[in-house]
Amino acid sequence: MIFERKHIISTKDFSRDEIDLILDRAEELEPVARKGHLDLLKNKIIATLFFEPSTRTRLSFDTAVKRLGGSTIGFDTATSTSIAKGETLFDTIKIIESYADAIILRHPREGAARMASEISSVPIINAGDGAGHHPTQTLLDMYTIRKECTKGIGDLNVAIVGDLRYGRTVHSLVYALSLYGTKLSFVAPDQLKMPSNIINYLKRGGIEFFETSDLNKVLEDADVIYMTRIQKERFPDPSEYLKVAGSYRITTDMLAGVKDDMIIMHPLPRVDEIEPGVDSTKHAKYFQQSFYGVPVRMAVLSLVLNAEM
Amino acid sequence: MTTERELRVKPIVNGTVIDHISAGQALNVLKILGITSHTKSVVSVLMNVPSGHMGAKDVVKVEDRELDPEEVETIALISPKTTINIIRNYEVVEKFRVETPRSVVGLVRCGNPNCISNTNEPLESRFFVESEDPVRLRCSYCEFVLETELAEHLL
Numbered sequence: 001m002i003f004e005r006k007h008i009i010s011t012k013d014f015s016r017d018e019i020d021l022i023l024d025r026a027e028e029l030e031p032v033a034r035k036g037h038l039d040l041l042k043n044k045i046i047a048t049l050f051f052e053p054s055t056r057t058r059l060s061f062d063t064a065v066k067r068l069g070g071s072t073i074g075f076d077t078a079t080s081t082s083i084a085k086g087e088t089l090f091d092t093i094k095i096i097e098s099y100a101d102a103i104i105l106r107h108p109r110e111g112a113a114r115m116a117s118e119i120s121s122v123p124i125i126n127a128g129d130g131a132g133h134h135p136t137q138t139l140l141d142m143y144t145i146r147k148e149c150t151k152g153i154g155d156l157n158v159a160i161v162g163d164l165r166y167g168r169t170v171h172s173l174v175y176a177l178s179l180y181g182t183k184l185s186f187v188a189p190d191q192l193k194m195p196s197n198i199i200n201y202l203k204r205g206g207i208e209f210f211e212t213s214d215l216n217k218v219l220e221d222a223d224v225i226y227m228t229r230i231q232k233e234r235f236p237d238p239s240e241y242l243k244v245a246g247s248y249r250i251t252t253d254m255l256a257g258v259k260d261d262m263i264i265m266h267p268l269p270r271v272d273e274i275e276p277g278v279d280s281t282k283h284a285k286y287f288q289q290s291f292y293g294v295p296v297r298m299a300v301l302s303l304v305l306n307a308e309m
Numbered sequence: 310m311t312t313e314r315e316l317r318v319k320p321i322v323n324g325t326v327i328d329h330i331s332a333g334q335a336l337n338v339l340k341i342l343g344i345t346s347h348t349k350s351v352v353s354v355l356m357n358v359p360s361g362h363m364g365a366k367d368v369v370k371v372e373d374r375e376l377d378p379e380e381v382e383t384i385a386l387i388s389p390k391t392t393i394n395i396i397r398n399y400e401v402v403e404k405f406r407v408e409t410p411r412s413v414v415g416l417v418r419c420g421n422p423n424c425i426s427n428t429n430e431p432l433e434s435r436f437f438v439e440s441e442d443p444v445r446l447r448c449s450y451c452e453f454v455l456e457t458e459l460a461e462h463l464l
Contacts, residue, residue, distance in 0.1 A: 088430050111425040111450025115432060130423050132451055197454065 003303035007117035008125045010133040011172040016179040023143050025299035026292070028309060032067055033295035040307035041070030047100035048074035049092065050127070051083065051107045056268060056290055057127050057137070061104050064297035068307070073100060090119060097122045102305060105129075123304040131168050137267060138172040140296040141226070144289040149223055150261045153177065159185040159218040161248050162228035162273065165192040166235075169267045170228055174198055184209040185218045189244045192230065215248050220257050225250065227266045227273045227286075251275040255283060265289050321351075324372040326394040327384065329406075332357050334388045335367035337460040341383045342371065350374060363390065383416050385409045387460045389442045409441040417446060418462045421453035434464070 002018065011019075032038050046065045050058050058076055065072050075081050083092065089107065093116045096103055103120060105113050106127040113126035113133070128134040145153055158177060160170050164186055174184060174194070184202070186194045186209060193211065202209050212218065219225070227250060235241040249272055250264060266274060266286040278284050302309070330338055335354050339345075344352055351372040360366040375395055376384075384391050385407035395403040415433035419426045426434045426448065436446035436455070445456040455462060 088428075089425070090430050090432070107425075108423070109425040109428060109451075110421060110423050110453075111448065114450050115425050115430065129425075130451075 003300075004306040005123055006304055007113075007120075007123055008135050008300055008304065009113050009117055010126070011135045011138045011176050012133075014135075014176075019139065019142060019176060019179065022139055022296065022299050022303065023146055025303060025309075026139075026143050026295040027147075029298045029302070030292075030295040033064070033291075033298055037067060037069065039069040040302050040309070041065060041068040041305060044070040044101045044305060044307075045099065046070050046072050046102050046104060046301065047096045048072050048076075048104045048127075049096065049106070050074065050076040051078045051089075051105075051112075052128075053077065054106055054128065056293065057106065057134075060290075060293035061125075061127065061136075061297050063294050064301055067294065068298055068302060070101075070301075074104075089116065093120050093124075102301065125300060125304065128168075131166060133172060134168055135172065136293065136297055136300060137169050138176050139300065140289065140293045141169070141173050141265065141267070142176055143292045143296050144265060144285060145224060145263075147292065148263050148285045148288065151223065152180075153182055154180040156223040157183045157185065157221050158224040158226060159187060159222040160226045160228070161187040161215060161218075163192050163230045164188040164194040164228075166231055167228045170226070171195070171198055173226070174202070178202060178205055178207045181207065185222065186211045187213065187215050187218055187248065189213055189247050191240060191244055215250075216254075219254060220259075222262055223259060225258075225262065225264045225283075227264065227270070229266075229269065229271055229273060246272060249273055249275065250278055252277040252281065255281060258283065320399050321370055321372050321396050322399060324351075324370065324374055324396050325376055326396060327369040327371070327376075328366070328392045328394060329360070329363060329388075329390050330367035330369065330384075331388040331390065332363070332365040332367055334460065335369055337387050337463075338367070338369050338384055338391075340460070341380055341387075341463065342369075342374075342376070344371070379416070381407050382410050382413070383463060386413065386417065386444050386446075387463075389444060409438055409444060412437055412449075413446060416464055417455065417459065418464050419448045419451060419453055420455050420462055421448065421451050424448060424451040424453060426450050 110130040110132035355368040
């Protein structure tokens with residue numbers, strides 16, 4: 001079993017075969033994720049250490065553990081723990097590894113999960129490290145694309161829109177999609193363009209991509225529109241944020257010329273990137289996408305803990 | 310008659326001649342060696358010396374001192390073409406070019422202020438060397454890439 005006791009830190013650590021394996025397992029577990037229960041993690045204790053607030057990620061991990069018959073310990077704010085007294089993450093991990101069979105870690109510092117994986121004897125699952133990685137978000141995005149699109153991942157044209165500079169989810173997603181040869185379009189204002197290291201990576205790999213600041217240029221050909229929030233909290237200078245806030249918004253009127261089977265995704269939470277009227281159209285898949293976090297996280301947990309189906 | 314060139318490279322009895330330093334990096338080499346205005350050592354610093362290969366180079370001569378491997382490794386990060394000459398009794402007993410290591414541990418501070426290595430965690434900074442000349446370092450924790458003003462990030 002290639003995932004047994006493996007740390008899940010970055011999507012970059014995965015091959016295409018490994019991603020496929022996780023998505024296949026998620027497919028098997030999806031009926032259980034909807035309304036079921038298995039004992040795959042019976043007698044397993046999973047620690048959820050959330051050093052910064054999160055709603056969907058924490059609750060979907062919690063749901064995933066409980067759907068698989070396991071139990072959770074942990075915290076969702078560091079203020080009520082020894083961390084508030086100055087305890088290091090190093091010490092926290094060394095203590096919790098003796099309590100739990102796996103640790104799900106969300107931390108505001110980039111590289112926190114990588115450090116934890118080097119000292120932990122139990123698998124670390126990165127649930128977001130600052131602006132670094134959030135691998136299970138990418139995996140659920142990939143799962144959504146695979147489930148909700150009528151063509152294979154490699155045959156799609158995926159347009160990613162919004163904050164491409166600071167958005168950690170899109171960087172990992174681009175990496176994962178590139179493994180499948182997916183055609184990519186990037187829509188962002190100049191200040192928020194995709195970083196050069198990712199552009200160079202795509203060029204080196206011969207991956208086809210297109211950059212523009214005009215959302216209308218990609219609507220007609222896109223199979224997937226992946227909207228992202230322009231994140232106020234990532235801007236060092238608030239005046240720079242105001243220049244680009246609200247740059248892109250999908251409205252029902254804009255859907256007139258799109259492909260019949262085009263889907264709209266969003267990692268959520270949204271602010272005003274998607275008009276509420278879009279929610280009731282066949283194109284809206286972002287709430288479904290959010291649900292898919294449960295089977296995907298069930299898949300990851302069952303694989304790293306070698307829970308045979 | 311003594312030429313200007315001979316004056317610049319006047320031999321030392323014992324010590325180290327650090328040659329082919331990238332122009333402008335001599336003061337950073339002194340910083341790496343911990344040489345300050347309070348030093349008791351005899352130190353010669355030549356800056357922007359014409360060089361056939363490099364156009365211009367810096368040279369540092371430190372008398373009665375040989376460098377340790379960590380100092381040599383650190384010099385390689387800011388000046389990868391540097392050569393080290395060990396002098397004993399006026400003779401060059403060893404001459405070698407610095408080598409950029411494959412990884413750099415505990416020598417450089419990550420340029421990402423939000424990196425876990427810039428906290429009070431009990432860990433040393435660690436970088437993979439992505440490119441030797443010019444030197445590009447990638448933090449093995451947060452993946453931040455350091456490629457300019459490396460000298461400012463030396464620990």
